[in-house]
Amino acid sequence: MWRIIIILVLLIILFFMVRTSLREFFGKKKPDPALPAKDVMVQDPVCKSYIPAGDAIGEKVGGQQYYFCSDDCAGKFKSYMSGKG
Structure with a gap:
């Protein structure tokens, strides 16, 4: 009887560990x-x-x-900032 209870408790713990891991792996990435x-x-x-x-x-x-909206604008801004400082 005790063996069955211990096995059930271990299976429940294993279930929650696997479920949490799968949720983290497949879940949404936090921005x-x-x-x-x-x-x-x-x-x-x-x-x-x-x-x-x-x-x-x-x-x-x-x-x-x-x-920036384009690489052109990014380049202009970088060159302006490098000339400024």
């Missing part, structure tokens, strides 16, 4: 709170156009994150 959501509109600092953050080109310049 980085430092990054805006993909559907948030961000403004390009060069041409002042608004683009969805998911489509924007993100670049870190001077330790700060900026978002």
Whole structure:
């Protein structure tokens, strides 16, 4: 009788461990709170156009994150910032 109870308890523990592991593996990834959501509109600092953050080109310049509508705008901004400092 005790063997059956011990086996059942171990199986229940195993079930919860496997279920938790599978949820973490297949579950949704938590977004980085430092990054805006993909559907948030961000403004390009060069041409002042608004683009969805998911489509924007993100670049870190001077330790700060900026978002650009194109590689052209990103290049212009980087060259401006490098000439400024």
